[in-house]
Amino acid sequence: MKRIKKISLVLLVLLIAIQFLHPARNESLQQLPTDIATNYKVPDSVFRILKTACYDCHSNNTRYPWYSNIQPMAWMMANHISNGKEELNFSEFGGYSIRRQTSKFKSIADQVKDDAMPLWSYELMHKDANLSDDEKKLIMNWAQILEDSLSANN
Amino acid sequence: MKKYFAITLAIAVVALAACNSSNNNSTASQTDANKDTTAAVHQTQDTMPAGMNMNNTTTVSVKDVIAAYLQMKNAFTNDNTNDAATAGKNLQAAFINLDTKTLSADQQKTINDITDDAKEHAEHIGANGGNIAHQREHFDLLSKDMADLVKTLGTGGQTLYKDFCPMYNNKKGAYWLSETKEIKNPYLGKAMPACGVMKEEIKQ
Numbered sequence: 627m628k629r630i631k632k633i634s635l636v637l638l639v640l641l642i643a644i645q646f647l648h649p650a651r652n653e654s655l656q657q658l659p660t661d662i663a664t665n666y667k668v669p670d671s672v673f674r675i676l677k678t679a680c681y682d683c684h685s686n687n688t689r690y691p692w693y694s695n696i697q698p699m700a701w702m703m704a705n706h707i708s709n710g711k712e713e714l715n716f717s718e719f720g721g722y723s724i725r726r727q728t729s730k731f732k733s734i735a736d737q738v739k740d741d742a743m744p745l746w747s748y749e750l751m752h753k754d755a756n757l758s759d760d761e762k763k764l765i766m767n768w769a770q771i772l773e774d775s776l777s778a779n780n
Numbered sequence: 781m782k783k784y785f786a787i788t789l790a791i792a793v794v795a796l797a798a799c800n801s802s803n804n805n806s807t808a809s810q811t812d813a814n815k816d817t818t819a820a821v822h823q824t825q826d827t828m829p830a831g832m833n834m835n836n837t838t839t840v841s842v843k844d845v846i847a848a849y850l851q852m853k854n855a856f857t858n859d860n861t862n863d864a865a866t867a868g869k870n871l872q873a874a875f876i877n878l879d880t881k882t883l884s885a886d887q888q889k890t891i892n893d894i895t896d897d898a899k900e901h902a903e904h905i906g907a908n909g910g911n912i913a914h915q916r917e918h919f920d921l922l923s924k925d926m927a928d929l930v931k932t933l934g935t936g937g938q939t940l941y942k943d944f945c946p947m948y949n950n951k952k953g954a955y956w957l958s959e960t961k962e963i964k965n966p967y968l969g970k971a972m973p974a975c976g977v978m979k980e981e982i983k984q
């Protein structure tokens with residue numbers, strides 16, 4: 627019994643200790659010249675969806691929920707965001723090669739069509755990221771048109 | 781009690797140190813990313829798949845790249861998602877180790893542009909064994925990259941065929957490269973193996 631007490635005390639101290647650690651937050655105030663919106667036409671209807679359903683993990687600006695201040699949640703989120711940005715970062719989209727931009731437009735359309743994105747685990751926490759069929763179509767058409775025009779011109 | 785307190789403190793300090801170092805890493809990479817957006821684009825692509833050692837690998841030629849691609853293509857014609865994944869990992873490694881030293885600066889730029897994109901597709905195909913539909917989405921883009929790669933580097937002596945499947949992807953169609961004259965469709969697999977036409981014979 628004494629032992630369990632000690633172990634839980636250690637864990638409690640650890641849990642408190644890690645609360646003082648804060649991973650760098652994914653928040654950038656300035657809009658980069660590489661931002662998708664400065665390089666491509668993004669209609670308001672599309673932009674609204676990108677912002678609510680994609681930008682938290684695929685841009686340099688995350689809207690952090692309250693629990694992001696609690697460890698180990700903060701680490702999990704930081705990890706998630708860094709993976710997401712590695713795959714696709716709308717803030718740095720214009721810095722990609724034209725070839726990679728073309729690929730990314732196709733992948734955006736494919737991932738939305740296949741219901742692979744947004745992740746279901748993300749939709750669980752963000753109800754507004756659960757896209758309707760019309761919203762999906764909007765994103766798919768937008769991405770596909772840009773993919774087609776890029777591959778036609780290059 | 782004093783002793784236990786000391787132990788607890790020690791553990792906490794160690795944990796703190798460990799967490800801090802990982803913390804610093806992420807901060808560093810983040811500032812790097814902000815500093816140089818092109819670097820951020822490329823940095824993620826340079827990780828080696830497990831089992832490959834950069835120092836031990838001999839230089840990779842276009843022939844090896846084509847071999848890994850054809851291995852993947854043939855896995856898709858057989859609807860074999862796991863073999864395609866294995867080939868994806870091989871191909872990713874081949875792209876990373878592809879020797880471009882003898883090329884002109886211009887050609888190097890072209891090839892880097894292609895392999896930057898292509899190794900990402902190879903990586904996704906390697907990581908998505910079990911999801912052949914998604915693997916094929918990447919194979920479509922990868923095949924475009926391969927056709928461009930061969931345009932610059934040649935085929936390493938073998939004859940390749942550029943084939944077209946008009947039905948795949950909602951009749952948008954998709955290309956692939958093959959080593960055989962006979963059509964064996966990697967997009968539709970065993971469901972429609974003969975669907976497709978040869979568009980170009982690539983000799984070099």
Ligand SMILES: [Cu+2]
Pocket residue numbers: 904905908914918
């Ligand atoms: Cu993928």
